[in-house]
Amino acid sequence: MTNPNHPLADAIREVTASVQKAIAEGYRSRMIDADDLVEVLLAIADHLDPPLPDATNHVDIPCPDCGESSVDRLIWIDDEFVRCVACGTIYPPAG
């Protein structure tokens, strides 16, 4: 018997949906590696226990798709672009 309102199940569903969206839109490869697994697990943990806002830990330009601004959740992929861990969007975080 599963409980449809279980917060862990909801968190996994939400993170899975965002990963599927990122794959569908081409932001994320279908080939997963250890980094992808870590990101997904941390995303689930953040859904269950959202990190406290910390003004000193935020970028000036948040994710244009979901508003994520924590430096811990925006991963540099090259000199100009970051990938948002929350939704998979890739964007330049500086003007």
Ligand SMILES: [Zn+2]
């Ligand atoms: Zn985002």
